[in-house]
Amino acid sequence: MSGIVSRRNLLKLGAGAVGTGVLTAGVGSQLISPPKAVAQNDISPDQALKQLLEGNKRFAERKRQNPHQSYTRIAEVAKGQKPFASILGCADSRVPAEIVFDQGFGDLFVCRVAGNVATPEEIGSLEFGSSILGAKVIMVLGHERCGAVTAAIKGGEVPGQIGSLVTAIQPSVEKSKNQPGDKLENACKANVMAQIENLKKSTVLAQLIKENKLKIVGGYYDLDTGKVTMVS
Numbered sequence: 475m476s477g478i479v480s481r482r483n484l485l486k487l488g489a490g491a492v493g494t495g496v497l498t499a500g501v502g503s504q505l506i507s508p509p510k511a512v513a514q515n516d517i518s519p520d521q522a523l524k525q526l527l528e529g530n531k532r533f534a535e536r537k538r539q540n541p542h543q544s545y546t547r548i549a550e551v552a553k554g555q556k557p558f559a560s561i562l563g564c565a566d567s568r569v570p571a572e573i574v575f576d577q578g579f580g581d582l583f584v585c586r587v588a589g590n591v592a593t594p595e596e597i598g599s600l601e602f603g604s605s606i607l608g609a610k611v612i613m614v615l616g617h618e619r620c621g622a623v624t625a626a627i628k629g630g631e632v633p634g635q636i637g638s639l640v641t642a643i644q645p646s647v648e649k650s651k652n653q654p655g656d657k658l659e660n661a662c663k664a665n666v667m668a669q670i671e672n673l674k675k676s677t678v679l680a681q682l683i684k685e686n687k688l689k690i691v692g693g694y695y696d697l698d699t700g701k702v703t704m705v706s
């Protein structure tokens with residue numbers, strides 16, 4: 475599939491999925507919500523990242539505002555969505571994106587899969603999230619004591635399709651095995667970086683980065699404190 479055809483298909487999908495509500499939803503939320511709580515995505519990638527990290531700061535400091543969780547907000551975003559950030563996070567039940575970043579309906583475009591691996595389906599979803607919906611930052615979010623990374627470190631036989639996750643994470647285990655410090659934490663962070671590299675191979679995402687419409691960053695969630703630190 476050529477880049478042009480692929481983009482056209484995405485656009486077609488976008489028209490059907492979000493329709494004409496994209497513009498009106500923005501106007502409505504400005505009228506109803508205080509400015510700082512409006513998660514419009516006509517902002518820069520740096521501003522989007524700042525907004526994301528500020529949300530996590532509120533969460534970790536136990537100052538959650540639970541923005542955009544009202545029934546009014548549900549009605550607003552029913553007309554269309556303009557998420558400001560995308561998350562490629564782990565399926566782990568202890569890392570729910572909207573809660574740990576203190577966001578609500580319509581704010582985050584979230585893809586979750588064990589080990590936060592960038593499979594073709596995840597990449598396609600994130601391409602949609604940024605090229606059609608306009609998310610300005612993608613954060614690959616790994617976390618402390620990740621079960622999928624633990625399985626990749628252990629190796630050996632695993633049942634069913636779990637092996638596909640292990641295979642995707644193993645190169646990061648290999649790459650980080652001689653680093654000083656905690657082996658599991660190092661592998662989790664190496665996996666975040668490896669998945670960022672996988673995402674950057676997408677021509678759709680690479681083009682958006684080139685146009686300064688997107689930034690892809692890595693984060694690591696601490697299960698004990700609730701804090702997200704940047705991985706680079």
Ligand SMILES: [Zn+2]
Pocket residue numbers: 564565566588589590617619620621622623
């Ligand atoms: Zn995990």
